[in-house]
Amino acid sequence: MTDLPANITAVAHQIDAEARRRRFGHQGGVVWLTGLSGSGKSTIGVALEAHLFAAGMNAVLLDGDNLRHGLTSDLGFSPDDRRENLRRVGEVAALFAKSGAIVITALISPYSEDRARARKAANGQFIEVYVAADLDTCKARDPKGLYAKAISGEISEFTGVSAPYEVPTAPDLRIDTTITDLDACVAAIATEAKVRFIGDMSA
Amino acid sequence: MTDLPANITAVAHQIDAEARRRRFGHQGGVVWLTGLSGSGKSTIGVALEAHLFAAGMNAVLLDGDNLRHGLTSDLGFSPDDRRENLRRVGEVAALFAKSGAIVITALISPYSEDRARARKAANGQFIEVYVAADLDTCKARDPKGLYAKAISGEISEFTGVSAPYEVPTAPDLRIDTTITDLDACVAAIATEAKVRFIGDMSA
Numbered sequence: 001m002t003d004l005p006a007n008i009t010a011v012a013h014q015i016d017a018e019a020r021r022r023r024f025g026h027q028g029g030v031v032w033l034t035g036l037s038g039s040g041k042s043t044i045g046v047a048l049e050a051h052l053f054a055a056g057m058n059a060v061l062l063d064g065d066n067l068r069h070g071l072t073s074d075l076g077f078s079p080d081d082r083r084e085n086l087r088r089v090g091e092v093a094a095l096f097a098k099s100g101a102i103v104i105t106a107l108i109s110p111y112s113e114d115r116a117r118a119r120k121a122a123n124g125q126f127i128e129v130y131v132a133a134d135l136d137t138c139k140a141r142d143p144k145g146l147y148a149k150a151i152s153g154e155i156s157e158f159t160g161v162s163a164p165y166e167v168p169t170a171p172d173l174r175i176d177t178t179i180t181d182l183d184a185c186v187a188a189i190a191t192e193a194k195v196r197f198i199g200d201m202s203a
Numbered sequence: 204m205t206d207l208p209a210n211i212t213a214v215a216h217q218i219d220a221e222a223r224r225r226r227f228g229h230q231g232g233v234v235w236l237t238g239l240s241g242s243g244k245s246t247i248g249v250a251l252e253a254h255l256f257a258a259g260m261n262a263v264l265l266d267g268d269n270l271r272h273g274l275t276s277d278l279g280f281s282p283d284d285r286r287e288n289l290r291r292v293g294e295v296a297a298l299f300a301k302s303g304a305i306v307i308t309a310l311i312s313p314y315s316e317d318r319a320r321a322r323k324a325a326n327g328q329f330i331e332v333y334v335a336a337d338l339d340t341c342k343a344r345d346p347k348g349l350y351a352k353a354i355s356g357e358i359s360e361f362t363g364v365s366a367p368y369e370v371p372t373a374p375d376l377r378i379d380t381t382i383t384d385l386d387a388c389v390a391a392i393a394t395e396a397k398v399r400f401i402g403d404m405s406a
Contacts, residue, residue, distance in 0.1 A: 011245045011266040011309075014253040023256075042214045050217040053226075058261070060302040063214040070294040070324065074287075084277075091273040092295055099263040099304065106214075121273065 020100030024058045028097035029197045030122045031189060034109040034168060035131030036160050037146055038138035040177040040185070044131060045106035047186045052193065057102055062093060064107030077157045083114055090118030097122050102197055110165040127196060129189055130171035135160050137178050223303030227261045229401045231300035233325045234392060237312040237371060238334030239363050240349055241341030243380040243388070247334060248309035250389045255396065260305055265296060267310030280360045286317055293321030300325050305400055313368040330399060332392055333374035338363050340381050 021027050031048065033041040045061045052059035064085075068075070072088055075081040086109050096103035109115050119126040138160065139147045150158030157163045168174075173192050175185045224230050234251070236244040248264045255262035267288075271278070275291055278284040289312050299306035312318050322329040341363065342350045353361030360366045371377075376395050378388045 010272070011249060011264075011269055013264060014249055015256045015262070015264075019256070023261075046214065046217055053218045053222070058226075058302075059218070061214075061216060061218075062298065066214055069213070070297065071291060088274060088291070092298065094273065095265065095295065096299070096302070099261075099299070101302065 017098070017100070024100045026057055026100075026102065026194075026198045027125060028100045029102055029125035029127065029193070030093045030097050030118070031102065031104045031127045031129060031193055032093070032109070032115065032118060033104065033106045033129050033131050034115060034171075036133060036135065036138045036165055037108060037158070038141040038143055039131040039133040040182075041106040041108075041131050043182060044175070044177075044185050044189070045104050047182055048104055048189055051186050051190050052102060052104075055190070055194075057193075057197075058100060059104065060096055060101045061104045061106065062089065062096070064089065064105070064109075067107075077163070079111075079157075079163075082110065086111070086114035086118060090114070090121045093118060094121040094123070097125050102193060108159050108165070110159050110163065112166045112168065115168065125197070127173060127189070127192055128168060128171045129192075130168040130174045131185075132174055132176045133178050220301070220303070227303045229260055229303075229305065229397075230328065231303045232305055232328035232330065232396070232400045233296045233300050233321070234305065234307045234330045234332060234396055235296070235312070235318065235321060236307065236309045236332050236334050237318060237374075239336060239338065239341045239368055240311060240361070241344040241346055242334045242336040243385075244309040244311075244334045246385060247378070247380075247388050247392070248307050250385055251307055251392055254389050254393050255305055255307075258393070258397075260396075260400075261303060262307065263299055263304045264307045264309065265292065265299070267292065267308070267312075270310075280366070282314075282360075282366075285313065289314070289317035289321060293317070293324045296321065297324040297326070300328050305396060311362050311368070313362050313366065315369045315371065318371065328400070330376060330392070330395055331371060331374045332395075333371040333377045334388075335377055335379045336381050 033045055035041050042063055049059045049061040072085045075085045093103045093105050149155040150161040159165050236248055238244050245266055252262045252264040275288045278288045296306045296308050352358040353364040362368050
């Protein structure tokens with residue numbers, strides 16, 4: 001760490017990534033789910049956490065909605081607040097990855113720049129999954145009734161209606177939930193996670 | 204969760220605390236080290252993480268100095284910024300505890316109110332450890348050269364010199380590092396952590 005603020009000294013841990021890899025049977029890493037509200041991120045996140053955990057992995061889901069109850073409860077939905085929201089979640093995800101967990105994040109995360117920053121925070125131990133669903137489908141699903149409120153103007157700065165979503169141009173994985181069922185979505189992401197984070201454990 | 208902000212829906216996880224307890228052999232929880240700069244928090248934190256990890260526990264150290272490199276890099280040392288710093292770390296510690304980890308935090312955390320809030324965030328799965336050392340000893344140790352800078356005025360709002368430290372009135376554990384060596388400090392905290400977070404695993 002070369003860019004610590006003045007008067008802040010880095011503390012070196014005795015337990016390193018290798019010790020944690022041996023303990024858990026996999027490296028730590030981040031599975032970052034991005035997509036519109038209603039695309040299926042939370043549903044996939046919950047199922048993926050259960051799937052990886054059942055497979056013996058130290059899987060942890062961080063859901064953006066739950067985080068707004070605590071860590072990011074002071075933030076709204078302006079561009080600046082969304083940026084800070086994603087910065088914090090990216091940093092926390094990186095802390096979990098460093099602790100040896102496979103952390104799954106489920107947040108709209110509409111800006112490419114913020115997703116790139118989260119990848120950097122995790123030192124590249126990062127799988128960006130674009131949970132794709134066209135806007136009309138998401139509006140029709142409207143699981144939380146938010147599109148209706150956004151269209152009526154009751155909610156402002158809502159992604160896809162009154163705020164932009166920057167489609168990932170080079171995600172590690174793209175899952176179209178309008179044509180792929182939940183089990184298949186989870187299986188595809190789990191396979192990628194195992195390849196990336198378990199790899200060759202005989203090394 | 205009854206106090207979620209409007210338009211934020213709580214997401215229910217399939218993997219609960221009990222599943223994680225069975226996996227790791229202990230409950231998740233927080234060991235919160237508080238004390239003056241130079242009292243020995245980081246040294247104890249590093250050694251305690253290694254001790255608990257070697258004992259088979261999923262121990263994770265969050266050091267305040269390291270966090271200021273990322274999660275809390277936007278914050279300074281004013282009373283408001285310290286409060287927000289501790290609020291975030293308390294929330295992150297609670298997330299780790301929820302994931303089944305025994306998270307050790309090492310931050311000065313000078314205000315009783317902020318420590319109480321961190322305890323609440325962790326739903327009481329929390330051991331407050333007062334790492335005690337008198338100010339003169341801490342000044343003499345001055346491991347980072349910060350007391351010298353604070354006394355000369357180069358650093359402002361430095362705990363113990365130009366900012367208050369509210370001594371814990373009812374910590375779960377009080378460790379005096381001027382009379383107790385590192386191994387004994389670690390052993391005392393580890394014993395308390397095992398009693399609290401392992402307990403009776405036959406249940």
